[in-house]
Amino acid sequence: MALGLGVDRGSPVPLYFQLSQQLEAAIERGALTPGSLLGNEIELAARLGLSRPTVRQAIQSLVDKGLLVRRRGVGTQVVHSQVKRPLELSSLYDDLAAAGQRPGTTVLVNDVVPAPAEAAAALGLGEGSEVHHVERLRLAHGEPIAYLCNYLPPGLLDLGTRQLEATGLYRLMRGAGITLHSARQSIGARAATAAEAERLGEDPGAPLLTMRRATYDDTGRAVEYGTHTYRPSRYSFEFQLLVRP
Amino acid sequence: MALGLGVDRGSPVPLYFQLSQQLEAAIERGALTPGSLLGNEIELAARLGLSRPTVRQAIQSLVDKGLLVRRRGVGTQVVHSQVKRPLELSSLYDDLAAAGQRPGTTVLVNDVVPAPAEAAAALGLGEGSEVHHVERLRLAHGEPIAYLCNYLPPGLLDLGTRQLEATGLYRLMRGAGITLHSARQSIGARAATAAEAERLGEDPGAPLLTMRRATYDDTGRAVEYGTHTYRPSRYSFEFQLLVRP
């Protein structure tokens, strides 16, 4: 194979990670075509001067990503599909930016309030505890896209209105050293109330896409709860789901 | 610890899997409380008569599920959160059955047709190729919940109308030996057309939740494409998203 595989033992990057990145790049650029066998692990390990467990770890990470399939007695194949990325905790701001939509944000509310019952329950706090409360209008090309209402536990992050208008909430949390880990989401639809219609530039009774989400960090602590409403003509949710057997 | 941990070497079940199941059960029933340390891997391995790699494999599988967190230099902790299950490729039929809603299905169309452009593209077939086409109305307690329109590649499965009325499409595919692996989903909302409103028992212009999905098996082959519309008053999408770093 002329894949240019080879690891650098002087690098602090783990060997299995170097290999998995190279394999992923080879798949990405088409050097490993869908359906083709990867060659057996033993020989691959010998060729690269690595042990089999290390090679397996590299391959396993790509299997987890859905790029490869292992079959006992057969070999490891490249998946032939439109699988691009697995799913991620999507950030509306980043999604819009990636789509070249020039996102903008108008901060409508940014203060500390007693937590409403629903937010307190989601964040695991007592009802009436103080929480950060942020309401934002998200725009693209100057047009309203979504209305975002969020609650955060106190002391987690100090939210400057200026920062909130420059970037997304997730990016701010990550920048504050919070490692996001999982989220419970609920997506639905309903007719716009008069107030919602006014805010988003729709007619009353127009369909809206709604999302409720609680986000947790890597220790399982709830770090954010929010209810969002989207204009369905301007936004829809795109997922890539993976099943783990 | 009185966790009752111990493996059976006579069982064909892999040791790491036995251990991970026991740990998961211990977490589930509260014997391992959120935030508590799991005890170091070396000692745990010694106590169980296993090697450290085997114990690590068991722990890793629970980390992947989001039940445990590892911290170098600290130990492995139980996540303290409402994290129950990771996300799965949800089946509407099974979801309803699990919620005790007694799902029902009316098959409206079940035949072979030339593939519409969108379905052919999603399934990776030429436009106009023959495909299975199924249209169903999904009910709960006799009330319409969703309208499901699906296309499947030919020869994959023979779909009996009787079977379709008794269970869900995913269950039929799994029963035919197809291993579902991933799906691309798009969720949105729009106003009901007159025909849609009629089918679902809503008023024209009422908000509907829409889902478009292409499903792939473990080799990356597209095995299903469908467009669904849901009554938002009766159904919403619930997810548990996990981020892998």
Next chain:
DNA sequence: TGCTGCCATATGTCCGGACAATCGGACGAC
């Protein structure tokens, strides 16, 4: 021809060990 059983092949599981990187607290220097 068609079925059966064997066998090479590849991944799956498991072991025991070694060293590195990181975390948190204890200790000592300033």
Next chain:
DNA sequence: GTCGTCCGATTGTCCGGACATATGGCAGCA
């Protein structure tokens, strides 16, 4: 008192090997 350093603890990475098990093709037999 505060800061930096050291050190024990724990996970992270990596090795080399062993045997188990599922797969698919081939040869032999009915």
